[in-house]
Amino acid sequence: MQKHIVFDLDWTLSDTQKIHEKVESDFLKSKWIDIEPSSIWKKYAWRTPQEWIWELLSEENIAHTKEELEDFVSRKDETVISLLEKWEIELMPHARESLELLLENGYRIWISSWACREFIDKFIVHFGLENIIMASTSANEVMNKKPNPDVFLSSFDKLEKIFWISELRYVVWDGWSDVEWWHRSWAKTIWLNYNKKQRQNPDLCDFEIESLKEMEDILILKS
Template sequence: MTISAVIFDLDGVIIDTEQVWEDVRRSYVASYGKSFLPDSQDRMMGMSTGEWSTHLAEEVGVPRTPAQVADDVLGQMALRYKSDLPLIPGAVETVKRLGERFTLGLASSSARVLIDQVLATAGLTDAFKVTMSTEEVPRGKPAPDVYLAVCDKLGVTPEDCAAIEDSSNGLRSAAAAGMAVIAVPHGVYPPAADALAGAALVIDRLPDLTAEAVAALR
């Protein structure tokens, strides 16, 4: 087996938005006099749009339907992205460098409208052969659905792929799909030990990742 494709996560790997997501969703919930549950932040990392909006509506108690919650929060996120896109230093260059050797895909928990906006702003729209949101598959991360769907559209098997992830649910999703998992742990939101244990390679910074290191995973 050899690695022929690399599938990137978006949030926490290419853009550093976990804090933005937390700030926007906490402020939104607070505007209705509600608060996150103790495990809300960890649970929502990797969830699809339908899943986290349902969590905020039905478990946290925001008095809006899940669809309304999603529209509200995504609208606020899009405004933030337009004014200030928090690209991780070296991420764009790393994507382009790995794209010279591997076919690239993207498997994100962000909504399609946000994925397209980020890639357009970052100049990466043409870098990925396939991009998918977890809102386009039955289950979000940690289920493997989005990674398996990207593999299918790329015409490769999971064994042919490396996945680059930062969060617990993302790492679990890629591992469940049967990929060689590369972990880039987030400094503020580090992954759980069990999720990190499933990674074949752990790096401190995305720019440190070389094509040779990826190829050596198989």
């Protein structure tokens, strides 16, 4: 029986979330808005930077243009990629051993992320995951950005074109709103609850873990 599992990237396999927060916070400080990096993820994680930064600048009556924000997002991607190349980005705890264990036990592994295509491809090569990650979907491949679920659902569209999809399909994600989106794909959701947040709708979460290491008990020992 085929087994498929799709992983988020930022803050699930990669610690890049802290980089995004820092770059966005620095940009806002240049506009005289002081916001702590750690609060950005809590408030705005499920929206595009263009959208929520535009809204914030408008509320503060600070001059800005669409072109300026598009340029910022483009430069932000370049910054994140440069930090990857400088080894300032790391895998999340237990990520590598968990991926290797899943591969050894017959899982086909995918990545689905709002990150740009260039970063995902370089991330896979940088950490030597070419023989582990079968394929991926990125923000570049969908028309509708956050908060639409298109990038996530497109993962299973790709899968269905290549394989017959069995009932054994899982997704691993760190954000609660993403858990809700994934249920549209009929996948079982594994919520990586690093921050020990409360479930908003318990019925939508099939499994809850606080570390990737806990996946072995769910996906291998009990499967």
